[in-house]
Amino acid sequence: MGSPCTNTTHKHGTPTKPQQLVKLTVYLGSVAISLGAIATIASFVRSEDESTAVIERPDAPLSELTQIETFTQAYLTANCNPALLENTQTIRVSGHLVNGDNRQAFSLIKKRPDQMLFTIDHASHEMTFGVSGDTVWRRIRAPQHDDRFALIEGQEAESWLGQRRFFDRTISTSLGEGRITAIEVTNWTGADCLKVSTLSADGAAVDILVDLQTLYPIVELEPTQDGTIKQTRFSDYCDADGMLIAFDIVSLVEGEQQSRIIIDKASIISGVLSKLFDVPRSLIANQSDSTCQALAVKSKSG
16 A cells, blocks of 8 residues: 555564574574665745645756855755754654565654664564664564673774764755765656765765755665665655654665655654763673773783
């Protein structure tokens, strides 16, 4: 069944089979890259009768929209409600990860500026990845077992850290998180659009194709380490408490689908405590013990 929002507004607790856990972790590694795409566009405003009022795209000539300053202003005018941009702190999203015939329920909470919780239901157990600042951790929870925690480091941690972005890439650049380097007119599926080249704060280069009529992102093009281009396509933009979110996100590499995220529900929420995102105490204790041991060894060797 399709989304009703289509075209809106023109370490106990491990599974019984360790191989399944390893396979899931690898799959989540690829999905993690797509979670950053679940960013908000502060677009719609509520009128008194609870209907949505559409903000029309500014009537700027196409040639002027290729100028970074003009495009940024037009994009923010069409897609950004200043009150929502300033006041929105937390968003909750739930839906399904689709991999062939396999569908797995997930929930995602993002809190500005750099906190995130992503939980996936894997039938026999529930796996949660947490990001708080520069720390990434994992919890595995299963019935009749103690929770199992682990710190995530290295390349896997980097992939999760890149998912903390709260607003879409263009709005983020206007907030000083990265920058737009160039804009040009291009073609996508037979229609003209704008290609907006961006450079994130961590140096990642991503091209965003933007619809000329709505100024909504329609696809992101990101180079991978092996030289291929990953496409992340956005569709079914829906209003979530006054903010726009793409409810269907598909990632492909060389035409092959890597992951699909279908969002069932999204809402702006208040009252979420930062404590919810804190690194589990047991991991902090382990970190402290490891640090003390390392210092003791260094002291003896010196």
